[in-house]
Amino acid sequence: MATVYLAILYLFQISVMVTARTLPVHPYLLTSQLQKPISNIFDTSKYGILQLDNGVARTPQMGWNSWNFFACNINETVIKETADALVSTGLAALGYDYVNIDDCWSQWARNSQGQLVPDAKTFPSGIKALADYVHGKGLKLGIYSDAGIFTCQVRPGSLYHENDDADLFASWDIDYLKYDNCFNLGIKPQERYPPMRDALNATGRTIFYSICEWGVDDPALWAGKVGNSWRTTDDINDTWASMTTIADLNDKWAAYAGPGGWNDPDMLEVGNGGMSYQEYRAHFSIWALMKAPLLIGCDVRNMTAETFEILSNAEVIAVDQDSLGVQGRQVLVSGTDGCHQVWAGPLSKNRVVVALWNRCSKVANITAEWSALGLESSTRVSVRDLWKHEVVSVSKVASIGTKVEAHACEMFILTPQTVSSSEI
Numbered sequence: 001m002a003t004v005y006l007a008i009l010y011l012f013q014i015s016v017m018v019t020a021r022t023l024p025v026h027p028y029l030l031t032s033q034l035q036k037p038i039s040n041i042f043d044t045s046k047y048g049i050l051q052l053d054n055g056v057a058r059t060p061q062m063g064w065n066s067w068n069f070f071a072c073n074i075n076e077t078v079i080k081e082t083a084d085a086l087v088s089t090g091l092a093a094l095g096y097d098y099v100n101i102d103d104c105w106s107q108w109a110r111n112s113q114g115q116l117v118p119d120a121k122t123f124p125s126g127i128k129a130l131a132d133y134v135h136g137k138g139l140k141l142g143i144y145s146d147a148g149i150f151t152c153q154v155r156p157g158s159l160y161h162e163n164d165d166a167d168l169f170a171s172w173d174i175d176y177l178k179y180d181n182c183f184n185l186g187i188k189p190q191e192r193y194p195p196m197r198d199a200l201n202a203t204g205r206t207i208f209y210s211i212c213e214w215g216v217d218d219p220a221l222w223a224g225k226v227g228n229s230w231r232t233t234d235d236i237n238d239t240w241a242s243m244t245t246i247a248d249l250n251d252k253w254a255a256y257a258g259p260g261g262w263n264d265p266d267m268l269e270v271g272n273g274g275m276s277y278q279e280y281r282a283h284f285s286i287w288a289l290m291k292a293p294l295l296i297g298c299d300v301r302n303m304t305a306e307t308f309e310i311l312s313n314a315e316v317i318a319v320d321q322d323s324l325g326v327q328g329r330q331v332l333v334s335g336t337d338g339c340h341q342v343w344a345g346p347l348s349k350n351r352v353v354v355a356l357w358n359r360c361s362k363v364a365n366i367t368a369e370w371s372a373l374g375l376e377s378s379t380r381v382s383v384r385d386l387w388k389h390e391v392v393s394v395s396k397v398a399s400i401g402t403k404v405e406a407h408a409c410e411m412f413i414l415t416p417q418t419v420s421s422s423e424i
């Protein structure tokens with residue numbers, strides 16, 4: 001109990017500390033969708049919604065990106081086959097609609113008119129033809145550039161070419177831009193990222209603007225007015241160590257996420273082979289709870305049944321895409337090195353999502369008291385297990401706990417029972 005109490009006290013202090021730097025409060029808050037007991041725990045004081053009002057990112061972006069699996073080994077065939085696979089597997093229908101090309105799509109140099117040129121060997125039909133193909137499948141096409149003089153793989157960057165490049169992307173009917181941070185001449189990101197925002201806006205085309213500044217200059221503090229999402233960390237890699245480190249770093253900025261602008265702990269590694277089934281399930285669960293972009297990073301043309309089971313979990317996806325848009329967070333840690341963890345967050349309709357995450361290497365029982373979740377202790381809830389896909393309790397009070405395997409994450413939605421008038 002003492003731990004719980006201290007944790008609450010600690011969270012309360014954090015929320016008092018950060019309240020000093022208040023951003024505009026979103027109208028959603030005024031409609032009291034956030035219940036009082038919950039807002040005490042889940043600081044949403046920076047819920048600076050729709051600061052960049054460009055029509056996208058009302059919920060975190062979903063789709064696929066080429067980098068984590070293919071790196072530079074991309075071409076128009078693999079992008080088309082990926083679009084085909086997103087549709088044929090049913091992933092597109094679950095919301096994965098951005099098909100994002102990462103670095104290495106362009107030639108080593110601009111043309112004589114100063115324009116970027118698609119690599120003639122790997123993208124011989126050009127990007128406009130690819131956009132047409134992807135749009136024909138009901139999907140959207142994303143591209144990549146860099147707020148520096150070169151991209152990370154040393155293709156031409158867009159620094160000082162923002163207007164020309166944005167115009168070119170819009171002329172190709174591009175829907176999404178990931179904007180990286182290599183070769184940035186040491187210029188502050190607060191100076192390098194807004195010009196591309198303005199250039200994209202001036203094209204008149206709706207283009208999702210994904211800032212990839214690696215969390216260097218604490219983008220959560222300023223990027224809400226600049227982009228639709230901002231990376232909070234260095235690149236993810238396909239290891240348990242990387243995934244857990246990144247989850248913790250991204251958690252720090254929970255209060256700054258909201259509809260219109262999201263913290264981005266980087267793309268998914270699910271299905272790339274470096275983690276176990278339980279580890280990938282935890283990766284996907286926590287990314288969804290954190291309202292992270294769900295950008296698949298494996299070869300969707302060739303997924304195992306387990307990979308597909310994780311990526312296609314509609315109940316977990318619904319947590320990520322919940323209309324309330326409040327980033328869940330780590331609320332309780334216990335055990336050796338704090339490896340027994342409870343992560344939670346509010347959802348629409350007064351529901352609460354809870355993840356019991358065992359980061360130890362031995363099986364453990366993990367329990368969360370209602371007070372740690374922002375619920376009154378007398379609140380009665382039904383409990384749905386998002387991985388078993390069943391209601392595991394119709395009437396639970398006070399706490400929830402279960403056995404959690406090593407590195408596994410069990411995930412639940414608690415739905416408060418509506419009090420009937422006779423009980424009042």
Ligand SMILES: *[C@@H]1O[C@H](CO)[C@@H](O)[C@H](O)[C@H]1NC(C)=O
Binds near residue numbers: 052055
């Ligand atoms: C451009 O910015 C204005 C002001 O924020 C916004 O209303 C408009 O929708 C934006 N247009 C596009 C195409 O993003």
Ligand SMILES: *[C@@H]1O[C@H](CO)[C@@H](O)[C@H](O)[C@H]1NC(C)=O
Binds near residue numbers: 070073074075077078
């Ligand atoms: C396209 O890229 C894929 C993935 O790297 C590769 O397997 C394939 O051989 C390439 N196709 C062509 C025509 O280069």
Ligand SMILES: *[C@@H]1O[C@H](CO)[C@@H](O)[C@H](O)[C@H]1NC(C)=O
Binds near residue numbers: 236237239241242245
């Ligand atoms: C992966 O990330 C971890 C944690 O950030 C880091 O220690 C490790 O060096 C990285 N591995 C590679 C291959 O980059």
Ligand SMILES: *[C@@H]1O[C@H](CO)[C@@H](O)[C@H](O)[C@H]1NC(C)=O
Binds near residue numbers: 302304
């Ligand atoms: C499909 O994935 C498996 C590993 O899951 C790999 O062994 C195989 O080579 C892949 N096939 C293709 C065609 O990429």
Ligand SMILES: *[C@@H]1O[C@H](CO)[C@@H](O)[C@H](O)[C@H]1NC(C)=O
Binds near residue numbers: 363364
């Ligand atoms: C978990 O709790 C059950 C039931 O109370 C108990 O039998 C079991 O030994 C506990 N397991 C661990 C690893 O603590």
